[in-house]
Amino acid sequence: xxxxxxxxxxxxxxxxxxxATSSSSSRVTAQLELKAPPYPLDALEPYMSQKTLEFHxxxxxxxxVDNLNKQIAGTDLDGLTLEEIVVKSYNNGSPLxxxxxxxxxxxxxxxxxxxxxxxxxxxxxxxxxxxxELIERDFGSVDALLSEFKQAALTQFGSGWAWLGYRxxxxxVEKTANAVNPLVSDYTPLLVVDVWEHAYYLDYQNRxxxxxxxxxxxxxxxxxxxxxxxxxIAASKSA
Amino acid sequence: MAFCALVxxxxxGSALRSGAADLGSGLCQIRxxxxxxxxxxxxxxxxxxxxxxxxxxxxxxxxxxxxxxxxYNKALEQLDEAIQKGDTSKVVGLQSAIKFNGGGHxxxxxxxxxxxxxxxxxxxxxxxxxxxxxxxDFGSFEALVQKMSSEGAALQGSGWVWLALDKELxxxxxxxxxxxxxxxxxxxxxVPLLGIDVWEHAYYLQYKNVxxxxxxxxxxxxxxxxxxxxxxxxxA
Numbered sequence: 001x002x003x004x005x006x007x008x009x010x011x012x013x014x015x016x017x018x019x020a021t022s023s024s025s026s027r028v029t030a031q032l033e034l035k036a037p038p039y040p041l042d043a044l045e046p047y048m049s050q051k052t053l054e055f056h057x058x059x060x061x062x063x064x065v066d067n068l069n070k071q072i073a074g075t076d077l078d079g080l081t082l083e084e085i086v087v088k089s090y091n092n093g094s095p096l097x098x099x100x101x102x103x104x105x106x107x108x109x110x111x112x113x114x115x116x117x118x119x120x121x122x123x124x125x126x127x128x129x130x131x132x133e134l135i136e137r138d139f140g141s142v143d144a145l146l147s148e149f150k151q152a153a154l155t156q157f158g159s160g161w162a163w164l165g166y167r168x169x170x171x172x173v174e175k176t177a178n179a180v181n182p183l184v185s186d187y188t189p190l191l192v193v194d195v196w197e198h199a200y201y202l203d204y205q206n207r208x209x210x211x212x213x214x215x216x217x218x219x220x221x222x223x224x225x226x227x228x229x230x231x232x233i234a235a236s237k238s239a
Numbered sequence: 240m241a242f243c244a245l246v247x248x249x250x251x252g253s254a255l256r257s258g259a260a261d262l263g264s265g266l267c268q269i270r271x272x273x274x275x276x277x278x279x280x281x282x283x284x285x286x287x288x289x290x291x292x293x294x295x296x297x298x299x300x301x302x303x304x305x306x307x308x309x310x311y312n313k314a315l316e317q318l319d320e321a322i323q324k325g326d327t328s329k330v331v332g333l334q335s336a337i338k339f340n341g342g343g344h345x346x347x348x349x350x351x352x353x354x355x356x357x358x359x360x361x362x363x364x365x366x367x368x369x370x371x372x373x374x375x376d377f378g379s380f381e382a383l384v385q386k387m388s389s390e391g392a393a394l395q396g397s398g399w400v401w402l403a404l405d406k407e408l409x410x411x412x413x414x415x416x417x418x419x420x421x422x423x424x425x426x427x428x429x430v431p432l433l434g435i436d437v438w439e440h441a442y443y444l445q446y447k448n449v450x451x452x453x454x455x456x457x458x459x460x461x462x463x464x465x466x467x468x469x470x471x472x473x474x475a
Binding site (some may be wrong): 055059060063089157158159160177178179197198201202205206 | 298302303335339342345387396397398417418427438439443444447448
């Protein structure tokens, strides 16, 4: 079930005129765009450095977008939305077996888009409103939720992500490996933290616990999480 | 005949403290739980420059490898206790921490021996039996290097790329493992000759996202002598 996300990738269609010898139908090449974070790259200092964003967004995230565009051009995935690509090329929870080329799916792109909009300058603080109510209902307290979220982030051995999600009316904490994302799972994501080493190594080196604590205390955009929760609830009512 | 059950050091200690009865004369075995400590490198942290920076080597050894050992020891203690208590649920629950941290200890212990400064033979291609095996199974040394680099670059997420000796087939081949899975998880008949860590912590401070550059440069400090010795030891 594709997720109706406000931050869907906008697709620019380039229509390429066919050569003289081929039929009159034109070939459409979809070009997924690299969306910029909604703040300047130095805006998250000192908690997440500009240098980290220059590499994480400017190299890793950009690389995923460029590679996917190359891989899907002219294929059955060409012209689909990012969410459709992720769902269609899902490989049973594994982005790809090892020792093969990067996957033909958009999950790393989707995860990173979701990441940049999960955080903001001046983030942190506490959730409020309906989100706070559900947190207290499903975890007992905000501290209990954050403790579980941090645990998930720290026990994701290797590369991966920790999520706050909404499943069947309940808030849940989940973790995924490598590039796996929840679009093909049974929960709607509300918040994510990237625990691939490239997400924190320049600023924190091996100190993933420090990174995750700082992420929680200084970066999380609870507004974004609340907005996504409202959407998820609305979507489940109209489903 | 005095019967003495195997007791752990901890249980024995508490039994003695509480004035328990005689546990049998002289036949008591204290099962010590073996724990592990960080092996030293046989070269300075900066000795592999410019291929691998001293900063990376120091953090990699003192922080990452040490953390695997610390957590492995902790998991072993918990496992020991769980076994004593017959807590099967806990025993099974500890397996992933043991595999991850124990694997991390195994893999990094091999890795440090797989590296050597260039003025101590680092980078010199293997001669002798391993050299011939590489030629036979890959065509040439250059072909092996190229293939291993490309498999290392293509590995998704975190893991290792290995040059392995297949003891059954008596051939050398390339394998990859995910996260900290040791090579034996791909087959008990596989012997690691050379392992290259492609976790981001192994190169990020120096090479950033460009893992292929790290893989291009690491060959200058690969200790082929150690790989050859491992090969000779097994293939004999």
